[in-house]
Amino acid sequence: MFDSLSDRLGGVFDRLRGRGALTEADVRQAMREVRVALLEADVALPVARQFVDEATEKAIGQNVLRSVTPGQQVVKIVHDALIAMLGGDDPQAAELKIDVTPPAVVMMVGLQGSGKTTTTAKIAKRLSGGQMGRDRKKVLMASLDVNRPNAQEQLATLGKQVDVQTLPIVAGQQPVEIARRALQAAKLQGFDVLMLDTAGRLHVDQALMDEMKAVAEIATPQEILLVVDSLTGQDAVNVAQSFSDQVPLTGVVLTRMDGDARGGAALSMRAVTGKPIKFAGVGEKMDALEAFHAERVAGRILGMGDVVSLVEKAAESIQQEDAERMAAKLAKGQFDMDDLRGQLAQMRRMGGLGALAGMMPGMKKAQQAMANGAVDERILLRMDAMITSMTQKERSKPELINAKRKIRIAKGSGTTVQDVNKLLKMHQEMSTAMKKIRKMGGIKGMLAMLG
Ligand code: GDP
Ligand code: MG
Numbered sequence: 001m002f003d004s005l006s007d008r009l010g011g012v013f014d015r016l017r018g019r020g021a022l023t024e025a026d027v028r029q030a031m032r033e034v035r036v037a038l039l040e041a042d043v044a045l046p047v048a049r050q051f052v053d054e055a056t057e058k059a060i061g062q063n064v065l066r067s068v069t070p071g072q073q074v075v076k077i078v079h080d081a082l083i084a085m086l087g088g089d090d091p092q093a094a095e096l097k098i099d100v101t102p103p104a105v106v107m108m109v110g111l112q113g114s115g116k117t118t119t120t121a122k123i124a125k126r127l128s129g130g131q132m133g134r135d136r137k138k139v140l141m142a143s144l145d146v147n148r149p150n151a152q153e154q155l156a157t158l159g160k161q162v163d164v165q166t167l168p169i170v171a172g173q174q175p176v177e178i179a180r181r182a183l184q185a186a187k188l189q190g191f192d193v194l195m196l197d198t199a200g201r202l203h204v205d206q207a208l209m210d211e212m213k214a215v216a217e218i219a220t221p222q223e224i225l226l227v228v229d230s231l232t233g234q235d236a237v238n239v240a241q242s243f244s245d246q247v248p249l250t251g252v253v254l255t256r257m258d259g260d261a262r263g264g265a266a267l268s269m270r271a272v273t274g275k276p277i278k279f280a281g282v283g284e285k286m287d288a289l290e291a292f293h294a295e296r297v298a299g300r301i302l303g304m305g306d307v308v309s310l311v312e313k314a315a316e317s318i319q320q321e322d323a324e325r326m327a328a329k330l331a332k333g334q335f336d337m338d339d340l341r342g343q344l345a346q347m348r349r350m351g352g353l354g355a356l357a358g359m360m361p362g363m364k365k366a367q368q369a370m371a372n373g374a375v376d377e378r379i380l381l382r383m384d385a386m387i388t389s390m391t392q393k394e395r396s397k398p399e400l401i402n403a404k405r406k407i408r409i410a411k412g413s414g415t416t417v418q419d420v421n422k423l424l425k426m427h428q429e430m431s432t433a434m435k436k437i438r439k440m441g442g443i444k445g446m447l448a449m450l451g
Contacts (some may be wrong), residue, residue, distance in 0.1 A: 021063050022061065022062050023060075030071065038267070038301065041302075043267045083298045086297055087276050090294075093251075093291065094292065098137070103191045104194070106221060108196065112202050114227045116197055119225075121141065143167075145199035146173070146174065151199070176211075176214050182194055198215060204238070212247055213246055223250045225278065226269075226273065226275075228254055228255070230254045230259070231265070240268065240273050244272060253277070253278060257282050279292055336396045340427050
């Protein structure tokens with residue numbers, strides 16, 4: 001079996017426990033392990049490369065939380081980046097765009113044996129049972145697979161099993177003709193959804209692609225779902241690319257997630273098609289279909305147990321410590337430049353989520369701007385540099401900072417007097433707000449607000 005990624009990184013990083021920021025060298029070393037883990041999980045090479053580059057950038061310069069190891073923290077960063085790249089945990093991902101003038105057309109494409117026919121019936125079952133959207137849908141299924149012997153019969157059998165109608169089989173018809181007939185039947189007989197199950201080949205070939213394009217042209221589907229076996233390893237990228245080049249895919253279904261696939265194909269799919277993974281097939285039975293969970297798959301790719309929640313807890317507890325320290329100062333009516341600096345550092349660390357940041361007028365703007373991507377962390381670093389250029393006296397008594405001192409601080413920090421003024425104004429606004437909070441309910445009130 002695989003060593004979990006966190007074990008491996010633990011070895012690399014244990015000596016660094018609690019040593020401040022993650023240096024570039026630390027991160028690069030860890031990311032080499034991450035890359036191996038991704039490849040072991042069957043993530044395609046170019047996708048793994050791109051992912052590691054992005055995650056490296058995110059990790060460099062992050063502060064190491066006191067109670068976790070840098071290795072654990074890197075795992076968490078990678079885990080979060082994986083979830084983001086897998087499309088987050090969007091509850092709407094599993095919805096199909098079928099609220100159109102009926103019939104809505106859902107077309108299934110993919111290689112032979114990927115699970116198209118099975119998935120067609122599984123989705124039809126859900127739709128007709130009212131498990132997708134609010135209403136039960138009247139669904140018609142049609143198999144356009146004239147290559148594989150008995151393929152149309154296979155769908156008819158599944159249809160009986162899930163109690164969904166299938167288009168009567170007419171021997172000798174070609175896929176485009178069957179699609180036309182299916183559309184007409186769906187319109188005339190008032191079906192809400194028409195599901196088209198198409199033929200696949202063992203390998204991507206042009207005849208398959210042409211047939212698929214011709215069907216898509218006449219059926220104008222609302223959804224074209226690419227069905228991919230999650231055990232497809234490095235080839236997943238090529239499969240996704242070829243299909244996505246030929247027809248406008250709207251989503252992906254990953255089958256055989258019940259097997260020992262480590263989920264790497266999911267990452268490759270998403271990276272290449274840019275489309276949401278809507279469902280995961282988790283068995284041969286007709287109800288073995290689930291909404292796709294990015295979180296679960298990210299965990300599977302990294303094989304990392306509960307590292308993520310550990311890091312989350314550590315981050316929380318540090319926030320709590322900071323809040324308590326701040327509360328103690330507030331009780332004495334103090335809020336000096338060092339406190340401001342602590343808040344800035346926390347904003348950087350938490351990506352704009354410092355414990356007090358959201359409550360502060362000056363900070364709130366900065367925080368929102370950061371969330372919008374309008375301000376990057378360089379601005380926070382510049383503020384930090386200005387405070388560093390102050391003397392200890394100036395930090396605890398900012399009112400000492402006159403014009404002459406401002407010039408010195410600006411020079412020392414590579415900023416302008418205007419920048420220094422802005423910082424002082426922000427501090428002023430924050431300490432006023434602090435005083436208000438104290439009046440409003442003191443420490444207890446504030447901690448309650450911090451939740
Ligand atoms: P098609 O050629 O793309 O239409 O593939 P089929 O739907 O005929 O599926 C091929 C085989 O894979 C069948 O034996 C299915 O029962 C099986 N299969 C499909 N989806 C899953 C899944 O999610 N898990 C498992 N274990 N088997 C599946
Ligand atoms: Mg089939």
